[in-house]
Amino acid sequence: MSMVVVRLVLSRIAIAILTLGFVSVAVFVGTEILPGDVAEAILGQGATPEAVAGLRAALHLDQPAHIRYFLWLGGLLSGDPGRSLVNNLPVAELIASRLPNSLMLAAVTAVVCVPIALTLGILSAVWRGSLFDRAANFLTTSIVAVPEFLIATLAVIVFAVRLRWFPALSYAAGIISLDQFFRLFALPVFTLSCVLTAWMMRMTRAAMIDTLRSSYVEMAVLKGARPMRVVLTHALPNTIGPIANAVALSLSYLLGGAIIVEIVFNYPGLARLLVDAVSTRDMPLVQACVMIFCSAYLYLLMLADIAGILSNPRLRHR
Amino acid sequence: MNSDPRIKETKDVELFRNDAQCVGEAFRRGATRREVINRLIAAGMSVAAAGTVASFAETAHAQTARRGGRIKVALSQTSTADTLDPARGLNPTDQSRHFMFYNGLTVLDETLSPQLALAEEITPSDRATMWHVKLRRDVRFHDGSPLTSADVVYSLRRHKDPAVGSGARSLAEPIQEITATGAHELRIRLSEPNADLPALLGLTGFLIVKDGTTDFRTANGTGPYKCAEFRPGVRSIAVRNNEYFKPSKPHLDEIELFGIADEPARVNALLSGDVHMINNVNPRSAQRIISTPNVSLFETKGGAYIDLVIRLDRAPGSNPDFVLAVKHMFNREQIRRAVYRNYAVIGNDQPIDPTNRFFDPTLPQRPYDPERARFHLQRSGFANQTFPIVVSPAAGNSEEMAQLLQQTALQIGCNFNLQRVPADGYWSNHWMKHPIGFGGTNGKPTADIQFSILFKSGAPYNESGWANERFDRLLVQARSETDDAKRREMYAEMQRLVHEGSGCCIPVFASNLDAHVRQLKGLVPIPTGGMMGYNFAENIWLDQ
Numbered sequence: 001m002s003m004v005v006v007r008l009v010l011s012r013i014a015i016a017i018l019t020l021g022f023v024s025v026a027v028f029v030g031t032e033i034l035p036g037d038v039a040e041a042i043l044g045q046g047a048t049p050e051a052v053a054g055l056r057a058a059l060h061l062d063q064p065a066h067i068r069y070f071l072w073l074g075g076l077l078s079g080d081p082g083r084s085l086v087n088n089l090p091v092a093e094l095i096a097s098r099l100p101n102s103l104m105l106a107a108v109t110a111v112v113c114v115p116i117a118l119t120l121g122i123l124s125a126v127w128r129g130s131l132f133d134r135a136a137n138f139l140t141t142s143i144v145a146v147p148e149f150l151i152a153t154l155a156v157i158v159f160a161v162r163l164r165w166f167p168a169l170s171y172a173a174g175i176i177s178l179d180q181f182f183r184l185f186a187l188p189v190f191t192l193s194c195v196l197t198a199w200m201m202r203m204t205r206a207a208m209i210d211t212l213r214s215s216y217v218e219m220a221v222l223k224g225a226r227p228m229r230v231v232l233t234h235a236l237p238n239t240i241g242p243i244a245n246a247v248a249l250s251l252s253y254l255l256g257g258a259i260i261v262e263i264v265f266n267y268p269g270l271a272r273l274l275v276d277a278v279s280t281r282d283m284p285l286v287q288a289c290v291m292i293f294c295s296a297y298l299y300l301l302m303l304a305d306i307a308g309i310l311s312n313p314r315l316r317h318r
Numbered sequence: 319m320n321s322d323p324r325i326k327e328t329k330d331v332e333l334f335r336n337d338a339q340c341v342g343e344a345f346r347r348g349a350t351r352r353e354v355i356n357r358l359i360a361a362g363m364s365v366a367a368a369g370t371v372a373s374f375a376e377t378a379h380a381q382t383a384r385r386g387g388r389i390k391v392a393l394s395q396t397s398t399a400d401t402l403d404p405a406r407g408l409n410p411t412d413q414s415r416h417f418m419f420y421n422g423l424t425v426l427d428e429t430l431s432p433q434l435a436l437a438e439e440i441t442p443s444d445r446a447t448m449w450h451v452k453l454r455r456d457v458r459f460h461d462g463s464p465l466t467s468a469d470v471v472y473s474l475r476r477h478k479d480p481a482v483g484s485g486a487r488s489l490a491e492p493i494q495e496i497t498a499t500g501a502h503e504l505r506i507r508l509s510e511p512n513a514d515l516p517a518l519l520g521l522t523g524f525l526i527v528k529d530g531t532t533d534f535r536t537a538n539g540t541g542p543y544k545c546a547e548f549r550p551g552v553r554s555i556a557v558r559n560n561e562y563f564k565p566s567k568p569h570l571d572e573i574e575l576f577g578i579a580d581e582p583a584r585v586n587a588l589l590s591g592d593v594h595m596i597n598n599v600n601p602r603s604a605q606r607i608i609s610t611p612n613v614s615l616f617e618t619k620g621g622a623y624i625d626l627v628i629r630l631d632r633a634p635g636s637n638p639d640f641v642l643a644v645k646h647m648f649n650r651e652q653i654r655r656a657v658y659r660n661y662a663v664i665g666n667d668q669p670i671d672p673t674n675r676f677f678d679p680t681l682p683q684r685p686y687d688p689e690r691a692r693f694h695l696q697r698s699g700f701a702n703q704t705f706p707i708v709v710s711p712a713a714g715n716s717e718e719m720a721q722l723l724q725q726t727a728l729q730i731g732c733n734f735n736l737q738r739v740p741a742d743g744y745w746s747n748h749w750m751k752h753p754i755g756f757g758g759t760n761g762k763p764t765a766d767i768q769f770s771i772l773f774k775s776g777a778p779y780n781e782s783g784w785a786n787e788r789f790d791r792l793l794v795q796a797r798s799e800t801d802d803a804k805r806r807e808m809y810a811e812m813q814r815l816v817h818e819g820s821g822c823c824i825p826v827f828a829s830n831l832d833a834h835v836r837q838l839k840g841l842v843p844i845p846t847g848g849m850m851g852y853n854f855a856e857n858i859w860l861d862q
Contacts, residue, residue, distance in 0.1 A: 043483055
């Protein structure tokens with residue numbers, strides 16, 4: 001069993017390194033293709049040709065593209081992701097100030113979403129076709145269809161502006177009390193949960209139904225096992241693989257894709273950092289953000305696969 | 319009983335109070351003392367009495383400022399490009415921040431006249447080519463070091479270095495030489511006479527930093543607040559500078575400034591009580607703000623505009639009849655009402671707005687006249703053809719204006735085809751690069767800057783590529799002219815030349831809309847931009 005996992009981890013790490021290399025080239029080429037560069041972004045409407053040329057030289061942007069790429073790559077391999085071109089702060093420092101925020105938001109949302117989604121998903125699979133199943137399906141499909149920005153804005157108008165239960169903005173620096181923490185995170189987590197819960201629930205339901213239709217579950221039922229036992233000990237271990245994958249995808253989305261929530265609630269996370277970096281053509285910062293998103297994605301998927309293997313009775317007992 | 323002198327006296331006092339109240343209101347709206355006095359005299363008050371009421375209201379208005387309080391301000395722009403370097407501040411967020419931490423040699427007041435700030439005296443010689451500046455001696459930087467001429471020389475010279483990436487580089491171009499002539503005295507030599515130098519020195523780009531500063535992770539200025547925290551793209555915290563050289567200022571203890579880019583989110587944050595002030599309110603949200611108790615809308619009329627730019631150096635703009643046709647197609651009244659919800663002033667295809675002292679009201683307003691437009695279109699030979707207009711969210715409201723134009727054009731046999739391009743990179747990749755597109759500018763502090771940057775032949779931002787020798791000659795003459803009456807005449811002629819010849823169609827001047835909680839006091843409009851030309855920090859106070 002452990003050999004399987006070790007082999008999987010090793011091959012995954014090798015593939016991850018290749019993928020990251022490929023992504024960094026793609027991102028670099030992409031930012032090069034984008035019209036305008038960081039010098040023009042800094043100078044804005046004051047970008048006369050000679051001012052741009054002067055600033056480009058000062059920022060070493062006048063070197064050929066491949067040389068700039070390898071300079072950045074060399075820096076990264078020696079552990080230095082470089083400095084931001086627009087504000088000259090170390091990229092590591094900028095990331096360090098945002099990454100904990102993103103992780104915190106993702107963690108809180110996951111803690112809220114995952115249990116709800118899994119319970120709902122399993123229950124509606126077990127009682128598929130019932131009124132509960134249809135109601136849950138109808139509700140989740142409707143919520144998934146509503147764009148996030150609408151949910152966020154409506155939530156703010158109702159709960160922050162009208163009722164004044166929660167603040168409209170979710171950023172607080174320093175140490176805060178548990179009560180404050182709850183109030184600050186309530187609306188963004190609610191918004192993110194709306195989309196994620198629905199999505200994870202449907203994935204869980206599909207995976208569960210698939211397993212419940214298999215012959216060994218039928219066997220268990222014929223043996224006379226109670227429904228609870230059928231679901232929890234016979235079906236669930238076999239569905240952990242696909243469910244873990246769905247959860248992993250959701251979590252990686254939370255880390256880098258919460259851009260709308262970050263903007264509406266003014267929450268300083270990584271997604272906004274990446275959008276800023278792209279709009280100012282700040283290549284080292286774009287690269288660093290993308291590398292983090294990409295590694296997190298690969299890492300979470302790997303965890304999901306390991307969880308799938310460990311929980312799969314057939315692989316476990318080999 | 320009316321003969322009882324006591325009753326009469328009470329009545330007079332009552333009247334006096336009402337007058338003072340409404341005059342105080344006028345001051346808050348930004349009327350100058352002279353305007354208020356004139357208004358009162360026009361209302362039938364004797365000159366002496368008018369003076370008394372005006373000063374009464376002025377002191378009442380000033381005296382009520384209360385010390386203390388912390389506020390949160392959310393502005394529309396923020397990113398990792400946020401900077402504490404005054405030379406690089408391009409947007410209202412940065413500029414507001416710079417006015418908290420730094421001072422200029424001068425500062426612009428409600429009429430855009432320069433008032434002395436760090437300078438104690440600025441005197442021209444040599445027909446405004448040589449300027450002598452004397453600095454105040456009682457000013458200290460936040461690190462405790464005194465302000466000297468070396469700091470000013472360093473701050474002004476920086477703009478010449480391309481590595482600084484200064485946005486004020488072209489404005490600093492005429493400054494030839496800056497020499498310290500004493501510890502608190504310096505001399506500025508210009509390449510040509512410029513009577514507006516004191517106004518120029520009041521712009522955010524020319525705020526004074528400490529000699530030798532290259533690291534702008536924090537701000538070491540002379541300003542009303544000290545920088546307690548600055549994180550680009552997140553927020554800054556400004557705390558009161560107790561050693562500020564202006565007595566009794568600033569009023570607040572702390573200002574937290576951050577950005578909320580999304581307009582509805584910004585408005586919601588104000589309405590929910592999470593922030594005390596926001597800027598860049600969409601005219602469509604104005605009603606929502608007005609109808610909410612405890613918050614106020616703050617309108618600043620000024621010279622900001624979004625204009626349709628027809629390049630004159632290529633077809634179809636190279637044909638003057640085509641340009642005139644388009645200029646007559648603009649239903650300015652409709653644009654003001656429908657697009658700007660009346661938070662705008664009708665424009666006349668020239669860039670000097672009515673708040674500017676050199677605005678010429680005698681220039682006839684170009685009307686909305688489809689018949690004339692049709693006539694010019696026929697004569698241009700471009701009738702029944704299709705032309706693309708490039709619109710973008712970067713040039714606010716350009717799409718709405720273009721749609722109105724499109725409808726008018728259709729009726730007279732001209733097809734406009736709207737090409738939407740993203741806001742990202744608009745100013746470097748699309749602005750001035752298409753035969754017909756949209757451009758724009760925020761309010762400029764002087765007519766000279768407005769004309770020099772945007773209309774002088776060959777100027778980098780001459781949007782339509784317009785060239786006029788007479789205009790260029792007048793521009794230089796007016797710059798060195800110190801007689802206001804003669805200057806006014808020259809600027810009037812220049813306004814007429816632009817109105818007739820340039821390819822810029824300026825339908826309206828858009829007001830800046832800000833909003834704040836009602837307890838926030840002390841704001842007066844300064845036409846260079848919203849929130850007192852972004853210099854609100856040292857002037858506002860909280861009434862609790």
